[in-house]
Amino acid sequence: xxxxxxxxxxxxxxxxxxxxxxxxxxxxxxxxxxxxxxxxxxxxxxxxxxxxxxxxxxxxxxxxxxxxxxxxxxxxxxxxxxxxxxxxxxxxxxxxxxxxxxxxxxxxxxxxxxxxxxxxxxxxxxxxxxxxxxxxxxxxxxxxxxxxxxxxxxxxxxxxxxxxxxxxxxxxxxxxxxxxxxxxxxxxxxxxxxxxxxxxxxxxxxxxxxxxxxxxxxxxxxxxxxxxxxxxxxxxxxxxxxxxxxxxxxxxxxxxxxxxxxxxxxxxxxxxxxxxxxxxxxxxxxxxxxxxxxxxxxxxxxxxxxxxxxxxxxxxxxxxxxxxxxxxxxxxxxxxxxxxxxxxxxxxxxxxxxxxxxxxxxxxxxxxxxxxxxxxxxxxxxxxxxxxxxxxxxxxxxxxxxxxxxxxxxxxxxxxxxxxxxxxxxxxxxxxxxxxxxxxxxxxxxxxxxxxxxxxxxxxxxxxxxxxxxxxxxxxxxxxxxxxxxxxxxxxxxxxxxxxxxxxxxxxxxxxxxxxxxxxxxxxxxxxxxxxxxxxxxxxxxxxxxxxxxxxxxxxxxxxxxx
Amino acid sequence: xxxxxxxxxxxxxxxxxxxxxxxxxxxxxxxxxxxxxxxxxxxxxxxxxxxxxxxxxxxxxxxxxxxxxxxxxxxxxxxxxxxxxxxxxxxxxxxxxxxxxxxxxxxxxxxxxxxxxxxxxxxxxxxxxxxxxxxxxxxxxxxxxxxxxxxxxxxxxxxxxxxxxxxxx
Numbered sequence: 001x002x003x004x005x006x007x008x009x010x011x012x013x014x015x016x017x018x019x020x021x022x023x024x025x026x027x028x029x030x031x032x033x034x035x036x037x038x039x040x041x042x043x044x045x046x047x048x049x050x051x052x053x054x055x056x057x058x059x060x061x062x063x064x065x066x067x068x069x070x071x072x073x074x075x076x077x078x079x080x081x082x083x084x085x086x087x088x089x090x091x092x093x094x095x096x097x098x099x100x101x102x103x104x105x106x107x108x109x110x111x112x113x114x115x116x117x118x119x120x121x122x123x124x125x126x127x128x129x130x131x132x133x134x135x136x137x138x139x140x141x142x143x144x145x146x147x148x149x150x151x152x153x154x155x156x157x158x159x160x161x162x163x164x165x166x167x168x169x170x171x172x173x174x175x176x177x178x179x180x181x182x183x184x185x186x187x188x189x190x191x192x193x194x195x196x197x198x199x200x201x202x203x204x205x206x207x208x209x210x211x212x213x214x215x216x217x218x219x220x221x222x223x224x225x226x227x228x229x230x231x232x233x234x235x236x237x238x239x240x241x242x243x244x245x246x247x248x249x250x251x252x253x254x255x256x257x258x259x260x261x262x263x264x265x266x267x268x269x270x271x272x273x274x275x276x277x278x279x280x281x282x283x284x285x286x287x288x289x290x291x292x293x294x295x296x297x298x299x300x301x302x303x304x305x306x307x308x309x310x311x312x313x314x315x316x317x318x319x320x321x322x323x324x325x326x327x328x329x330x331x332x333x334x335x336x337x338x339x340x341x342x343x344x345x346x347x348x349x350x351x352x353x354x355x356x357x358x359x360x361x362x363x364x365x366x367x368x369x370x371x372x373x374x375x376x377x378x379x380x381x382x383x384x385x386x387x388x389x390x391x392x393x394x395x396x397x398x399x400x401x402x403x404x405x406x407x408x409x410x411x412x413x414x415x416x417x418x419x420x421x422x423x424x425x426x427x428x429x430x431x432x433x434x435x436x437x438x439x440x441x442x443x444x445x446x447x448x449x450x451x452x453x454x455x456x457x458x459x460x461x462x463x464x465x466x467x468x469x470x471x472x473x474x475x476x477x478x479x480x481x482x483x484x485x486x487x488x489x490x491x492x493x494x495x496x497x498x499x500x501x502x503x504x505x506x507x508x509x510x511x512x513x514x515x516x517x518x519x520x521x522x523x524x525x526x527x528x529x530x531x532x533x534x535x536x537x538x539x540x541x542x543x544x545x546x547x548x549x550x551x552x553x554x555x556x557x558x559x560x561x562x563x
Numbered sequence: 564x565x566x567x568x569x570x571x572x573x574x575x576x577x578x579x580x581x582x583x584x585x586x587x588x589x590x591x592x593x594x595x596x597x598x599x600x601x602x603x604x605x606x607x608x609x610x611x612x613x614x615x616x617x618x619x620x621x622x623x624x625x626x627x628x629x630x631x632x633x634x635x636x637x638x639x640x641x642x643x644x645x646x647x648x649x650x651x652x653x654x655x656x657x658x659x660x661x662x663x664x665x666x667x668x669x670x671x672x673x674x675x676x677x678x679x680x681x682x683x684x685x686x687x688x689x690x691x692x693x694x695x696x697x698x699x700x701x702x703x704x705x706x707x708x709x710x711x712x713x714x715x716x717x718x719x720x721x722x723x724x725x726x727x728x729x730x731x732x
Contacts, residue, residue: 120578121578121581124578124581124582124585125585125586125589128632129632129633130578131578132577134577149632181632182635183573183574183631183632183633183634183635183636184632305630306626306629306630307623307626307627307629307630309626310619310622310623311623314619
């Protein structure tokens, strides 16, 4: 029998046995023992962020760039509540993550003690699982459960709350290699009968379309998707979360669909007779008005979460399965279909309204910036914040093999981008990481510049600076009679704060301002040459630039605003 | 929209009731009653839940419950033979002697198998104690409401168990 060890020792042991080499942490009173234990530990890189919300986004970027389960460590009370937006973001985008929160000692729980909050209760609806460790001897089992649940099935965040006294109490020294969870059975098979039924439906279609979502990426099924679509000769559209799961230069790829999708893609969804969807939950940004979504189609829905199936869209053939397991089988069945006419029709739509932006009167055209990034960084992971720039990136960034498109798709969290880019770069330091952000969202977490400088994170920060909260301004412009209430970020005196160049300078960070299109490529090249440190590029763009096409919320995909 | 029944086996742990009930509020499901109690196993509790839902929503509720780590098993009681009872107390007040007599008569009529009795009595009030099905309790309450002016109702929420299968009898 091995000797008992303290909770803090078991914590570190658990991380080691889970193969965790990086964690994102911020110290505080209720985790000082664990933090001290980390001091004595080799082989775990601890990234100290500057705000707990940013830590969670950093962890999200890390998980998305590596496929690994990310780990966050924060203290109780405000440390814990600050993580909530990040946890919700991770939940809605199915990011594998374990968040450890400190908690006041057991005997103080319920006393409204200093820095006590019921964080498990607060995060119950945005975690896959959450638990407070109430017995030291349960600690190993609960941590193991956390990693198992976070990373399997439909991944998601798990929160483990560890009271301070549990961290110092001696107990069970073993960390289990596997635990049985009787209420948790992630789907690891596929019902062959249903899958064959789905296949036959597709095979007999005249105008088939595959809709691929983020589930394809999570499952690592990109290759199989390509093989399946190619063998069957069926065009593919993707969701924003699925962007990149199909090579974007492939002739079968018709672009993203949804609120700001391509005209041709939305037309294809509206006109197809079989929609074969896989790894998507039919978010309202994808479907538009539900009653008129894919009105002519019979719908197949393959998803790992049975709860996602027939929730938003009533489907004809439901298949509960991991995207990879399903596609591996489907590839075996696949036979070529005669779809040339249908594909030609989609191309016609594309010619009718190709995806392009008019040249802007002032500053840089966002499309030109994206194309500059495509040219100078064809190998980079692309991270975005939330807003117009995000949609322009989803439209104009072209992803090649091995590139990730890391974005806050489900929750749409402004402030996500910069920390997520830091995390992505930490996880994959060999690959360039380009952040596409807006001046509004960037300011929500720009304190992380200290993290990026301290940790030597070479992210290229492309600020699409229109001195406005552009996405809402766009709605005001189109639907609210140009009444621009609280979307103009410039000051009453006409100035703009901060001056991003001077701000970057105070961090000793290289910064470049780009005011016209011929400066785009040289600036990006200079950023690429600036190794080992972040670079800020302040791209001035016009506040009047619109993201188009646009499907107004609550209207069908067929009613796109094009001009 | 129909009234439907689910039984859940759940982990007997802190927060599980909050998690299950939180689902109904978070997703705007129409929860009618929820009862919870321990089972023959210390670490397992059983809930009986009734909801008002259409077919699609009810399917979704079952799937969402199934997806919870803390939920061990979901049993749809709407499609299988079950036994179900709900405890009900109804205090009828402001009665004259004719009213009391009527209360006793009602109790007698509703009393199938000893499930309804007047269990307490005051100068102008009686207390009904009933263990009937939820629907039968509804009938009794609506009758009491039409006949008497002042009533106080306390209901326990239904508890249900699957019937013993005919092959096991």
